[in-house]
Amino acid sequence: MQLIKSASELKSLLSEARRGGKSVGFLPTMGALHEGHLTLARRAVSENDISVVSVFVNPTQFNNKVDLETYPRNVAEDARKLSEVGVNFVFAPVVEEFYSKDELNNRFQFDFGGLDQVMEGKFRPGHFNGVVQVVSKLFSIVEPTKAYFGEKDFQQLAIIRRMVKVMNFNIEIVGCPIVRQVDGLALSSRNALLSDDQRQLATNIHAVLSESVQFVGQTSVQELHNSTIAAINRHDGLEVEYYDIVDGLTLKSIGRWDDSDYIVGCITVYCGKVRLIDNIRLK
Ligand code: PAF
Numbered sequence: 001m002q003l004i005k006s007a008s009e010l011k012s013l014l015s016e017a018r019r020g021g022k023s024v025g026f027l028p029t030m031g032a033l034h035e036g037h038l039t040l041a042r043r044a045v046s047e048n049d050i051s052v053v054s055v056f057v058n059p060t061q062f063n064n065k066v067d068l069e070t071y072p073r074n075v076a077e078d079a080r081k082l083s084e085v086g087v088n089f090v091f092a093p094v095v096e097e098f099y100s101k102d103e104l105n106n107r108f109q110f111d112f113g114g115l116d117q118v119m120e121g122k123f124r125p126g127h128f129n130g131v132v133q134v135v136s137k138l139f140s141i142v143e144p145t146k147a148y149f150g151e152k153d154f155q156q157l158a159i160i161r162r163m164v165k166v167m168n169f170n171i172e173i174v175g176c177p178i179v180r181q182v183d184g185l186a187l188s189s190r191n192a193l194l195s196d197d198q199r200q201l202a203t204n205i206h207a208v209l210s211e212s213v214q215f216v217g218q219t220s221v222q223e224l225h226n227s228t229i230a231a232i233n234r235h236d237g238l239e240v241e242y243y244d245i246v247d248g249l250t251l252k253s254i255g256r257w258d259d260s261d262y263i264v265g266c267i268t269v270y271c272g273k274v275r276l277i278d279n280i281r282l283k
Helices: 007-019 035-047 065-070 075-084 101-105 119-123 127-142 154-166 189-193 196-201 203-215 221-233
Strands: 002-004 024-029 050-055 089-091 146-150 172-176 238-247 263-271 274-281
Touching: 002 007, 007 024, 007 050, 007 089, 007 127, 024 035, 024 127, 035 050, 035 075, 035 146, 035 172, 050 075, 050 127, 075 089, 089 127, 119 127, 119 154, 119 238, 119 263, 127 154, 146 154, 154 172, 154 263, 189 274, 196 203, 203 221, 203 263, 203 274, 221 238, 221 263
Parallel strands: 002 089, 024 050, 024 146, 050 089, 146 172
Antiparallel strands: 238 263, 263 274
């Protein structure tokens, strides 16, 4: 495994490999790697000749300075874990070399076709501009054959799929199922910020969502929406920020169960000060 900081060095190493007809699998991350990331990394390793993982806490996707400053960082430990799963290149650039001043200071413009107006986009204005900015830049450097994204960040995955289409990237986007602990909690770097009690409390998010699936088609969308929020908020220490029941492709809220064949419930819950996201396929 090689740890690389320079985009031009990575580019030339990869173009050499590509000339030899090798496929390149790419996993973008912000580090603080957990088993969820490593599951995706293993997939990138097993499905491609060469695998690349980026570890970069992207400042342009944070709209909260404290969140950016406190985001866990440990590149050496991440690189060790990635080496163990057989990743070939870890790309960990420094902010000042990765971005020009202009890129850092101006919001990246992209036509989201409305996908940024709901859920995370509504509560974290500008977040997805930063995500598209960093992922498109990483794609131009790595030029992967396949790129891997977790379905936990459901809206991000939909936006990346649109980005690839709009920007004409010749890259296969692979959506990977949410990795959960045995008690159902979706793996997330933010779980490390939970106390033992909060960690236990947070299991109610997936428990309530899974329980709700049996009522799909039996009760109205609005009733299921309201009862899901109430069942989570009933637990002291949990507070739903939003719960949207949406079409899985357009992310538009649905009013009736027969509005779509692909329906997903997307939720964000504060567990104390820790913001956790999750989702469930309802239909
Ligand atoms: O999902 C993430 O960790 C980030 O949004 C990503 C895709 C690595 C871009 O910084």
